[in-house]
Amino acid sequence: MKRFLLAAAFFAVLVLLWEAAYRAKIWSPVLLPSPRQVVTYLEGAAADGTLLKATVITMRRLIVGYLIGLVMGLPLGLLTARWKLFHDTIGTLALGLQTLPSVCWVPLALLWFGQTEAAMLFVVVMGTLWSVVIATETGVRNVPPIYRRAALTMGSKRLHMWFKVILPAALPFIVSGMKQGWAFAWRSLMAAEIFVTILTGFGLGQLLHYGRELSAMEQVIGIMIVIVVIGLLADKIFFSPIEKFLHRRWGTSQA
Amino acid sequence: MHRAGRHHSSATEELQVIAPSKLAIENVSKSFRGASGPVLALDRVSLNVAEAEFVCLVGASGCGKTTLLNIIAGLEKPDSGTVLADGKPVRGPGRERLVMFQEPALFPWLDVFGNVLFGLKLKPNLTNKDRCDVAKYYLELVGLSRFEHANIHELSGGMKQRVSLARALAPNPRVLLMDEPFAALDALTREQLYGDIQEIWKARRKTIVFVTHNVREAACLGDRVLLFSPHPGRVQEKFTVDLPRPRDINSVDLAAHATRITKALKSLGQGEAIAAK
Numbered sequence: 001m002k003r004f005l006l007a008a009a010f011f012a013v014l015v016l017l018w019e020a021a022y023r024a025k026i027w028s029p030v031l032l033p034s035p036r037q038v039v040t041y042l043e044g045a046a047a048d049g050t051l052l053k054a055t056v057i058t059m060r061r062l063i064v065g066y067l068i069g070l071v072m073g074l075p076l077g078l079l080t081a082r083w084k085l086f087h088d089t090i091g092t093l094a095l096g097l098q099t100l101p102s103v104c105w106v107p108l109a110l111l112w113f114g115q116t117e118a119a120m121l122f123v124v125v126m127g128t129l130w131s132v133v134i135a136t137e138t139g140v141r142n143v144p145p146i147y148r149r150a151a152l153t154m155g156s157k158r159l160h161m162w163f164k165v166i167l168p169a170a171l172p173f174i175v176s177g178m179k180q181g182w183a184f185a186w187r188s189l190m191a192a193e194i195f196v197t198i199l200t201g202f203g204l205g206q207l208l209h210y211g212r213e214l215s216a217m218e219q220v221i222g223i224m225i226v227i228v229v230i231g232l233l234a235d236k237i238f239f240s241p242i243e244k245f246l247h248r249r250w251g252t253s254q255a
Numbered sequence: 256m257h258r259a260g261r262h263h264s265s266a267t268e269e270l271q272v273i274a275p276s277k278l279a280i281e282n283v284s285k286s287f288r289g290a291s292g293p294v295l296a297l298d299r300v301s302l303n304v305a306e307a308e309f310v311c312l313v314g315a316s317g318c319g320k321t322t323l324l325n326i327i328a329g330l331e332k333p334d335s336g337t338v339l340a341d342g343k344p345v346r347g348p349g350r351e352r353l354v355m356f357q358e359p360a361l362f363p364w365l366d367v368f369g370n371v372l373f374g375l376k377l378k379p380n381l382t383n384k385d386r387c388d389v390a391k392y393y394l395e396l397v398g399l400s401r402f403e404h405a406n407i408h409e410l411s412g413g414m415k416q417r418v419s420l421a422r423a424l425a426p427n428p429r430v431l432l433m434d435e436p437f438a439a440l441d442a443l444t445r446e447q448l449y450g451d452i453q454e455i456w457k458a459r460r461k462t463i464v465f466v467t468h469n470v471r472e473a474a475c476l477g478d479r480v481l482l483f484s485p486h487p488g489r490v491q492e493k494f495t496v497d498l499p500r501p502r503d504i505n506s507v508d509l510a511a512h513a514t515r516i517t518k519a520l521k522s523l524g525q526g527e528a529i530a531a532k
Contacts, residue, residue, distance in 0.1 A: 144360075146356055146358065146360040147360060147362060149330055149348075149354070149356070149360070150354070150356065150360035150362075151373075152330065152348040153328055153329075153330065153348045153349070153350065153352070153353050153354045154350055154353065154373060154374035154377055154422075154426060155348075155349065155350045155374070155377040155378075155426075156373075156377060160377070164373075165362070168362070168364040168365075169362070169363075169364065171364060248406060249363060249364055249366075249406050249407075249408075250363045250364075250406075250408060251363075251406060251407075251408025251409065252408075
């Protein structure tokens, strides 16, 4: 409770500072709206449904792309960990492409897929995939050989070994790779939505973009806050419980 | 016992004491690639282990005793020679011969109960209830019933090795292979485990091959103690320890045996030092 109050106080002070900066008129009100204006915008956008619609569209792109990235990345990571040939080829490719900021895929995606949902998905998948491949491979390679040996003597082999020993043993690595993949996917999707206007749906990134076009700073800041909150919620709802479980079981710090 | 036409067994059957194996190791050689050419870890080693015998392998580190244990387990293949368990050649790892490693190889993603259950789940023809009953029985045997749902990292070193022991015993193997299982424990915990392992060995009738570099430990546990010499690994000398059980590691009689073995071990070291010159 005390921690919660302190955190709440921190954010209250932050908003007060913002309000003070607005009142001091250091910047033009066009550039820095008041917290009140931002709240008013958010209330309006929530009431007329634009906010919800944009959030749903963005989350759908994010989740579908992320899941495709996971479904492709996990097996690829296992292959690269298991066979040298895959390690030297796919593994090297993954390592290289992971260093590429995923916003760099946007021009290519536009040329290949045009202004479509497929372009969005492609960018999100590229953001997710390589981190997941690399984390899975690292995780599998770091499984202590003694686990395999112990399992072998008890009669575990092939698929049982993969699913009941190697994958669970690699779980801490895989989860941190999933988390990184999620962060990259989120960033790349926002970049893609800001750059690309597509007719199939207006996401949060596009609302942000039009806020800038219309010089509606309360919209820009309001959407930014929404994006931050979604990121926080995803972490708290999805990743925190998994990390807590890992922390409890393994007794390691997952900071 | 199985009646004709019966396909499932129950926990009570699973918990019956089964006949231990006898092991015959015949002319086993194994070499490794070392930094300066191949190293002969085992040189034509032959030995027999009787049913329900407790045999300890002692020797300096690097004398091939762990390699021999791994070969018996089927985790490594010998370059030449064979290992027979009850007359049948060992071709790979199997739950007839379970291993307890020096570092507890417990799975951190499972709790204590899950670890003991792991090997049982791989045994066909058991119902889940049987498996749970069996796991509970062995956890009780090693005195850890209260820690069924503890996570592995919450256990002390001694408790971890008790769980490892329960996990190795649960699938009811005929042979138990132990690779310096108590080396990393403190003296007090070790002494307790010496008592426990002798009791369990008596109750469950297993053939045990126990690798250690602690001579006193070997004299305390083994019916026989085999002294290994390094470079190349060979069985140098065999000692029979005919003290009554349960044995106390601190007893004077035991010390006499240990002294005899230590002397032989030391003379080996000197022989090697002379050879090196």
